[in-house]
Amino acid sequence: xxxPIKSDHSRFRKIIKGKLRKNLKSFVSKGQQIVPKGKDKFxxxxxxxxxxxxxxxxxxxxxxxxxxxxEGEPVQGKKGDEKGQGKPEKAGQDEGSKELExxxxxxxLASILSEELELPNIEPKGSAQIDASKNRYTSIGTSGPDSxxxxxxxxxxxxxxxxxxxxxxPSNPSIIPTRKDYRFRSSKAKIEKQNNAVVIYMMDxxxxxxxxxxxxxxxxxxxxxxxxxxxxxxxDFRYIIHDATAxxxxxxxxxxxxxxxxxxxxxxxxxxxxxxxxxxxVSDWNIYPFHFSDGDNWSSDDTKLCLDILNTExxxxxxxxxxxxxxxRYGSGQFYKDLHAAYNEKSEKIVLSKIKDREAIxxxxxxxxxxxx
Amino acid sequence: MLRSKPINKELxxxxxxxxxxADEFGLDYFPQIFEMCDYDTINILAxxxxxxxRYPHWRFGMQYDQMSKGYRFGLQKIYEMVINTNPCYAYLxxxxxxxxxxxxxxxxYGHNDFFKNNAWFSNTDRKMMDxxxxxxxxxxxxIEKYGVEKVENFIDSVLSLENLINIDHLFETDEVIRAxxxxxxxxxxxNSIEYQPVDKNSEALKTYxxxxxxxxxxxxxxxxxxxxxxLLASKIPEKPVKDVLSFLMEFAPLEDWQSDVIGILRxxxxxxxxxxxxxxxxxxxxxxxxxxxxxxxxxxxxxIIDFADKHAGVMVMSKQNINPYKVGIELFRDIEHRWDTGKxxxxxxxxxxxxxxxxxxxxxxxxxxxxxxIRKTHNDISFIDEFLTPxxxxxxxxxxxxxxxxxxxxxxxxxxxxxIKQKILSGLTNFGSPxxxxxxxxxxxxxxxxxxxxxxxxxxxxxxxxxxxRNLFQIWKRPVNLATTYDDKEVVFKYSMxxxxxxx
Numbered sequence: 001x002x003x004p005i006k007s008d009h010s011r012f013r014k015i016i017k018g019k020l021r022k023n024l025k026s027f028v029s030k031g032q033q034i035v036p037k038g039k040d041k042f043x044x045x046x047x048x049x050x051x052x053x054x055x056x057x058x059x060x061x062x063x064x065x066x067x068x069x070x071e072g073e074p075v076q077g078k079k080g081d082e083k084g085q086g087k088p089e090k091a092g093q094d095e096g097s098k099e100l101e102x103x104x105x106x107x108x109l110a111s112i113l114s115e116e117l118e119l120p121n122i123e124p125k126g127s128a129q130i131d132a133s134k135n136r137y138t139s140i141g142t143s144g145p146d147s148x149x150x151x152x153x154x155x156x157x158x159x160x161x162x163x164x165x166x167x168x169x170p171s172n173p174s175i176i177p178t179r180k181d182y183r184f185r186s187s188k189a190k191i192e193k194q195n196n197a198v199v200i201y202m203m204d205x206x207x208x209x210x211x212x213x214x215x216x217x218x219x220x221x222x223x224x225x226x227x228x229x230x231x232x233x234x235x236d237f238r239y240i241i242h243d244a245t246a247x248x249x250x251x252x253x254x255x256x257x258x259x260x261x262x263x264x265x266x267x268x269x270x271x272x273x274x275x276x277x278x279x280x281x282v283s284d285w286n287i288y289p290f291h292f293s294d295g296d297n298w299s300s301d302d303t304k305l306c307l308d309i310l311n312t313e314x315x316x317x318x319x320x321x322x323x324x325x326x327x328x329r330y331g332s333g334q335f336y337k338d339l340h341a342a343y344n345e346k347s348e349k350i351v352l353s354k355i356k357d358r359e360a361i362x363x364x365x366x367x368x369x370x371x372x373x
Numbered sequence: 374m375l376r377s378k379p380i381n382k383e384l385x386x387x388x389x390x391x392x393x394x395a396d397e398f399g400l401d402y403f404p405q406i407f408e409m410c411d412y413d414t415i416n417i418l419a420x421x422x423x424x425x426x427r428y429p430h431w432r433f434g435m436q437y438d439q440m441s442k443g444y445r446f447g448l449q450k451i452y453e454m455v456i457n458t459n460p461c462y463a464y465l466x467x468x469x470x471x472x473x474x475x476x477x478x479x480x481x482y483g484h485n486d487f488f489k490n491n492a493w494f495s496n497t498d499r500k501m502m503d504x505x506x507x508x509x510x511x512x513x514x515x516i517e518k519y520g521v522e523k524v525e526n527f528i529d530s531v532l533s534l535e536n537l538i539n540i541d542h543l544f545e546t547d548e549v550i551r552a553x554x555x556x557x558x559x560x561x562x563x564n565s566i567e568y569q570p571v572d573k574n575s576e577a578l579k580t581y582x583x584x585x586x587x588x589x590x591x592x593x594x595x596x597x598x599x600x601x602x603x604l605l606a607s608k609i610p611e612k613p614v615k616d617v618l619s620f621l622m623e624f625a626p627l628e629d630w631q632s633d634v635i636g637i638l639r640x641x642x643x644x645x646x647x648x649x650x651x652x653x654x655x656x657x658x659x660x661x662x663x664x665x666x667x668x669x670x671x672x673x674x675x676x677i678i679d680f681a682d683k684h685a686g687v688m689v690m691s692k693q694n695i696n697p698y699k700v701g702i703e704l705f706r707d708i709e710h711r712w713d714t715g716k717x718x719x720x721x722x723x724x725x726x727x728x729x730x731x732x733x734x735x736x737x738x739x740x741x742x743x744x745x746x747i748r749k750t751h752n753d754i755s756f757i758d759e760f761l762t763p764x765x766x767x768x769x770x771x772x773x774x775x776x777x778x779x780x781x782x783x784x785x786x787x788x789x790x791x792x793i794k795q796k797i798l799s800g801l802t803n804f805g806s807p808x809x810x811x812x813x814x815x816x817x818x819x820x821x822x823x824x825x826x827x828x829x830x831x832x833x834x835x836x837x838x839x840x841x842x843r844n845l846f847q848i849w850k851r852p853v854n855l856a857t858t859y860d861d862k863e864v865v866f867k868y869s870m871x872x873x874x875x876x877x
Contacts, residue, residue, distance in 0.1 A: 008434030052840035056831045062775035064796045066690035075692045075774045075783040
């Protein structure tokens with residue numbers, strides 16, 4: 001039988017996710033976002049709920065600390081931010097820490113992400129799998145080049161031999177390998193499934209997309225990349241920016257460009273389709289186009305054209321098509337409504353998501369990747 | 374369900390050895406039982422605040438979530454857990470190495486001695502393991518009967534008021550209560566008209582007082598009617614009450630199971646209270662002894678580096694908080710040194726020659742006795758108040774910090790002894806919670822509760838206060854008020870059907 005705490009635990013998880021006890025939801029601390037910090041450092045989510053009590057407001061309080069430093073020097077972090085690595089044998093007496101910063105590898109992070117968001121593993125397209133044979137040095141043989149000699153195994157073998165013929169003297173433990181003792185690393189061919197994926201990002205860079213909006217797209221794409229990298233061995237990224245015209249750029253330009261002028265979404269879709277047909281044969285590749293905009297399009301005619309391209313070209317070719325609408329002060333958000341009306345969540349392949357602000361990023365990632373296509 | 378198991382033969386031998394050292398140093402402890410568990414089990418135990426069986430509540434699930442994540446990502450590791458029971462249970466972690474186990478055992482004997490001897494623990498329930506399990510069984514029964522949402526909701530409301538208890542009650546045994554009631558009766562009798570004093574002098578005094586009273590009454594005759602009404606109305610409670618939970622049990626319109634739940638949570642809150650008010654002393658004491666036992670007796674030469682590393686990890690200083698382990702152990706050592714050398718008392722304090730003061734040594738060797746005595750009678754507040762010295766503050770690199778509104782960050786404020794002491798003490802006052810008393814349960818004659826916050830310079834967190842009032846409102850079922858000072862203004866927060874209102 002499971003320990004009863006497991007049911008407390010699952011109850012807590014449900015509260016956190018807002019499925020139960022909605023009144024507590026507002027006390028869920030916002031340590032939920034996984035934020036990349038520096039190269040390999042992340043703040044991982046440690047959601048917690050603090051039961052409201054009469055307590056002191058934190059800002060006026062201050063406190064006492066230990067260490068060097070002159071007056072006026074900052075005391076890093078907030079009070080209570082740090083949980084000492086001590087021995088909390090009286091747990092529950094301290095107000096716990098809410099966010100923790102920790103070094104985790106991308107691999108680990110992806111697994112945390114999948115756990116937090118309950119992302120399903122992606123089933124790659126059946127026909128697109130390529131069997132590739134690779135040599136892996138996993139076994140030991142009696143012949144091979146000196147460069148692959150396995151010294152430890154060689155000496156072991158030699159020791160075995162000497163002991164068995166009684167030539168080993170513990171008081172003078174000299175081991176002399178002979179030719180027959182030599183052991184070498186040897187390779188075994190391993191057949192590995194290879195699957196390829198390409199992610200095509202499209203972004204509206206017209207005047208109405210501000211820095212805040214771009215930052216959201218950047219963060220969102222970081223997580224999408226992270227997840228897909230975790231799922232596919234070989235993955236390509238392509239970037240398209242568009243206003244009234246579209247062009248392909250590299251990653252850096254993609255996030256930095258700011259243009260002005262009108263918006264013709266169809267231009268990007270046309271280019272996207274062109275990239276797919278030229279470089280990524282549908283039978284071999286898993287294709288993921290993502291489009292981010294603030295929802296403004298020049299005309300309803302152009303929107304019709306977009307739907308047309310989506311229906312006839314892009315959707316049949318892709319595993320999934322994601323449209324993320326970033327809220328901006330200037331955007332009308334019309335395009336989301338148009339797509340919504342056209343697909344009405346009927347299509348398996350198209351995922352629409354509205355991203356209101358930074359807080360909404362994780363939810364949106366879940367919308368995009370939650371289907372496991 | 375309980376997944377810890379008895380320790381093996383080697384560890385039993387080790388325990389015997391460590392216990393021998395504890396005896397040698399004169400530690401006085403409850404019978405000590407060590408159990409071994411894997412990391413998941415110790416995470417569960419830690420999440421449940423040391424007990425193998427608690428009432429069902431999401432909070433334990435949350436703590437478990439954090440513990441296991443913390444362990445998995447290598448952020449924290451629980452070395453050991455010890456709980457205040459007789460016999461005293463402590464848990465060892467399977468994956469710890471031999472030196473760790475030694476260290477933990479020595480540390481645990483320190484805690485055990487503290488639990489047994491410190492006065493603030495003297496009335497704690499030493500059979501708390503069974504009591505907690507019973508609490509669990511009761512709450513489970515209520516959940517079966519009334520549904521999990523309803524019971525859990527109520528528990529959350531009560532937990533929200535959990536810190537409205539009274540430290541003085543730690544010494545309230547039945548005996549003490551009876552003795553006081555007796556005294557109060559006596560007092561009331563002595564002040565009544567029927568009372569005939571034996572002593573002639575006091576009789577004269579009483580007569581005088583009585584006549585004076587009558588006179589005053591006559592003068593105040595016009596107000597009398599009003600005053601009588603007021604007296605009637607303000608009868609509950611007679612004096613301001615700090616133990617709001619027990620007040621609610623007595624006077625709130627509760628169903629039987631609800632008042633039982635309050636009783637359960639209140640009992641547990643009082644059980645944990647001594648640990649909250651002796652954190653520095655308790656950890657300091659245990660660390661003092663693990664250090665003493667390890668470095669002077671138990672350590673093998675090969676283990677010294679590992680020990681130093683682990684010990685340093687526990688003693689790490691933080692700029693945001695004082696580490697109770699560090700400050701505790703250093704203060705005990707400082708006191709021992711001062712009472713060994715005689716660096717206390719009038720002569721020493723009035724000595725103005727710094728060199729002489731520094732080299733002061735009367736060689737009276739009372740240090741060990743002194744710290745044993747302190748661990749018996751003090752709590753963190755009196756410990757800091759009495760034994761924190763300017764020299765110590767400087768050596769321990771203590772400072773105060775405060776929020777700078779201009780830079781939006783906390784900055785080092787002062788390294789001044791009085792300021793540091795003041796700040797530490799105010800952080801410890803009323804176990805770090807705001808002092809809030811229930812002064813009236815018939816506020817404005819409308820059966821509303823009035824709470825009064827003793828403002829000591831720090832405002833309450835308004836959002837949390839509002840939510841807490843809401844929880845109190847749900848239990849009391851009539852509007853509740855909180856008088857406090859907020860943003861330098863005296864205000865009353867009122868929570869009623871209409872939500873929160875602020876009355877200036």
